[in-house]
Amino acid sequence: MPALLPLKESSRELIVEVANALEPYFPDITTSWRERLGADLGLDGRALAALERLNVSTGSSYFGHGNMTGFFENLAYFGNRLAKLQIDTRAVARSLELYESLCEPYLGSLFGERLGEAKAALEMLSAATFQTVSGAYFDAKTSESAALLAVLDAELSAQDLAALLERVLEITVTTFGASNGVVLLRDHDSDLLQVTAARGLQEPPEDLTIPVGQGFSGRVAQTGEPDVVLDAAHDERIQSPALRRSAASWWAVPMKTAAATTGVLMIGFAKPYEWMPTERELMRAIAERSALAIDRARINEALREREVRIAELSAHLLRVQEQERRRISRELHDETGQELMVIRLYLGMLENVVTARNPRLKIRETLDVVDRTIDGIRRIIARLSPLLLQELGLIPAIRKEAKDLARNTGMKARVSAPPDIGRLSTEAEAAVYRVVQEALHNVAKHAQASNVNIQMSKENGELHLLIEDDGIGIQTKYGSSRSRSFGLAGIKERIGMLGGQVHITSGRGKGTRIEVTVPPEPTRESGLVLAATAKQGGWNAQN
Numbered sequence: 001m002p003a004l005l006p007l008k009e010s011s012r013e014l015i016v017e018v019a020n021a022l023e024p025y026f027p028d029i030t031t032s033w034r035e036r037l038g039a040d041l042g043l044d045g046r047a048l049a050a051l052e053r054l055n056v057s058t059g060s061s062y063f064g065h066g067n068m069t070g071f072f073e074n075l076a077y078f079g080n081r082l083a084k085l086q087i088d089t090r091a092v093a094r095s096l097e098l099y100e101s102l103c104e105p106y107l108g109s110l111f112g113e114r115l116g117e118a119k120a121a122l123e124m125l126s127a128a129t130f131q132t133v134s135g136a137y138f139d140a141k142t143s144e145s146a147a148l149l150a151v152l153d154a155e156l157s158a159q160d161l162a163a164l165l166e167r168v169l170e171i172t173v174t175t176f177g178a179s180n181g182v183v184l185l186r187d188h189d190s191d192l193l194q195v196t197a198a199r200g201l202q203e204p205p206e207d208l209t210i211p212v213g214q215g216f217s218g219r220v221a222q223t224g225e226p227d228v229v230l231d232a233a234h235d236e237r238i239q240s241p242a243l244r245r246s247a248a249s250w251w252a253v254p255m256k257t258a259a260a261t262t263g264v265l266m267i268g269f270a271k272p273y274e275w276m277p278t279e280r281e282l283m284r285a286i287a288e289r290s291a292l293a294i295d296r297a298r299i300n301e302a303l304r305e306r307e308v309r310i311a312e313l314s315a316h317l318l319r320v321q322e323q324e325r326r327r328i329s330r331e332l333h334d335e336t337g338q339e340l341m342v343i344r345l346y347l348g349m350l351e352n353v354v355t356a357r358n359p360r361l362k363i364r365e366t367l368d369v370v371d372r373t374i375d376g377i378r379r380i381i382a383r384l385s386p387l388l389l390q391e392l393g394l395i396p397a398i399r400k401e402a403k404d405l406a407r408n409t410g411m412k413a414r415v416s417a418p419p420d421i422g423r424l425s426t427e428a429e430a431a432v433y434r435v436v437q438e439a440l441h442n443v444a445k446h447a448q449a450s451n452v453n454i455q456m457s458k459e460n461g462e463l464h465l466l467i468e469d470d471g472i473g474i475q476t477k478y479g480s481s482r483s484r485s486f487g488l489a490g491i492k493e494r495i496g497m498l499g500g501q502v503h504i505t506s507g508r509g510k511g512t513r514i515e516v517t518v519p520p521e522p523t524r525e526s527g528l529v530l531a532a533t534a535k536q537g538g539w540n541a542q543n
C-alpha cells in the first residue's frame with residue numbers, strides 16, 4: 001500500500017528547508033542521539049539502526065531528491081520491522097522526541113526570528129512520522145493475527161472432538177502466554193456448562209457443571225460477551241475451588257456460532273492481568289473459529305456413529321434375510337414338498353387301480369403337472385438355500401453355480417480349488433456362496449465374457465477367493481452414493497461382516513477381477529444360523 005502523506009503541502013516546503021539547513025550537523029546530532037537512546041532504553045544495534053531510519057536525518061536524503069513519498073514508504077517498512085523486533089511504540093516516540101530536541105539548539109542561529117516556524121516544522125514531521133509508524137505497527141499486528149487464525153483454521157479441521165479441544169487450549173494458552181485454560185461446553189438439553197477440556201490446572205477440576213447464567217463462565221455464556229476476573233481468590237463469580245486456586249486472573253470469551261453459544265473458552269494467568277482490546281478481540285476470534293470447528297467435529301462424530309449404526313443394521317438385515325430364506329426353503333421342503341409327494345403317491349396308486357382309459361389319461365396328465373410343480377419348487381428351494389451348500393460345503397455349491405452359468409450363457413466357467421479346503425461356519429459359507437452367486441450373476445448380466453474363472457484357496461486359515469472374467473469390464477462408476485445397484489455393495493458388506501476384504505479391479509475391455517480374503521474364523525457360535533435341516537430322500541434339490 002503506498003504511504004499516504006500525512007502532511008500539508010505548505011508544511012512540506014518548510015520541512016524540506018529545515019532538513020536542508022540541518023544537513024551539515026546531522027552526523028553530530030546522530031552520534032549523541034545514539035549514545036543517549038542506547039543508554040536510556042538499552043536497545044540493541046538492530047533496533048537502533050531501524051529507529052535511525054525514522055529520523056529527519058534519513059528524511060533529508062530523500063527530500064534532497066524531492067522524494068518525500070519515498071521517505072514515508074521507508075517509514076512503513078521500518079515500522080513493520082520495529083513491530084517484529086517487538087520495540088514498543090513508546091520507545092519510538094521517545095526516540096523521535098530525543099532527535100528533535102537535539103536538533104533544536106542549531107535552529108536558533110540557522111533561522112533567527114523564524115525559529116518558532118522551524119521548530120513547528122520539525123514537530124510536524126515527528127508527528128507525521130509517528131503516525132505512519134503506528135499505522136505500520138497496526139498492519140503488522142493485524143497480519144500476525146490473520147496468520148494465527150489461518151493456522152488455527154488449518155489445525156482445527158478434521159479432528160475428533162477431544163483432540164480438537166486439546167489443540168484449542170494449547171493454541172490459546174501459548175498465544176496469550178497464559179498458564180492454564182479450560183473449555184466449557186454447553187449441553188443444550190440441560191442448559192448446563194460442563195468442563196470438557198482443561199490444561200495446566202493445579203488440580204483437576206471437580207466434576208463441574210455450571211448453569212448458563214450463573215457464575216463467571218455461566219454469565220459469559222448467557223450474555224455472549226467476553227469478561228475478565230482480576231482477583232480469582234476473592235471474586236465470588238469464580239465458584240470452582242480448582243479454578244480459584246489455579247490462577248489469579250481469568251479471561252473468558254464465549255464460543256459462538258451463528259446459531260448459538262456452544263460454550264466458553266477461559267484462560268488463566270498467575271498474576272492479575274488485564275487484557276488489551278486487541279487481545280480480547282483476538283481471543284474472541286479464536287473462540288469463534290473454535291466453536292465452528294467443534295460444531296463440525298460434533299457433526300462428524302454423529303455421522304460416524306450413524307454410519308456404524310447403518311452398517312450394523314445392514315449386517316443384521318443380511319443375516320435375517322439368510323435366516324428367512326432358510327426357513328422358507330425348509331417349509332417348502334418339509335411341508336409343501338412332502339404334501340406334493342403324498343399327492344404324487346396317491347395319484348400313482350389311483351393310476352394303478354383305474355382301468356377306464358379317459359380317467360387314466362387325466363390322472364397321467366395330473367401326475368405330469370405335479371412333477372413339474374415339484375421340479376419348480378426344487379429350483380426355488382435351491383435358490384433360496386442350496387442344500388448342496390449345507391450338506392457338502394462351498395466347493396460343490398460353487399461348482400453347481402458355475403455349471404448353471406455355463407449352461408445358461410454358453411461361456412466357459414472353470415472352478416479350481418484344492419480338495420482340502422474344509423468347512424467354514426454356516427454363516428461364512430453362506431456369505432461366500434452369496435458373493436460368488438452375485439459375482440456370477442453380474443458376469444452373466446453385464447460382462448459379455450467368454451470365460452470366467454473361479455479360484456479358491458486357503459493359506460494359514462485365510463480364505464482367498466478370486467472371480468475373474470474376460471468381458472467388457474465395469475463401464476459405470478460403481479459404488480457412487482446415488483447408484484441403484486446393490487450387488488457389489490452387498491459383496492463388500494457380506495465380506496466386511498466376516499472381517500474380510502474385497503478388491504475389485506476392472507478396466508474397459510480388460511475384464512473384471514474380484515478378489516476376496518476372509519480371515520480365519522474365531523470359533524464363534526452363530527446363533528442366527530439354523531442347523532442344516534435338509535432331510536434325505538426324494539427331496540434333495542440337487543440330484
Ligand SMILES: Nc1ncnc2c1ncn2[C@@H]1O[C@H](COP(=O)(O)OP(=O)(O)OP(=O)(O)O)[C@@H](O)[C@H]1O
Pocket residue numbers: 442443445446447448469471472473474475476478484485486487488489511512
Ligand atoms: N463382471 C462385470 N463385468 C462388467 N460390468 C460389471 C460386472 N460386474 C458389475 N458390473 C457393472 O457394475 C455395475 C454394478 O454392479 P452391481 O452388481 O452392484 O449392480 P447391478 O448388477 O447393476 O444390480 P444388482 O443390484 O441387481 O446387483 C453393474 O450395473 C455393471 O454395470
Ligand SMILES: [Mg+2]
Pocket residue numbers: 438441442486487488
Ligand atoms: Mg449385480
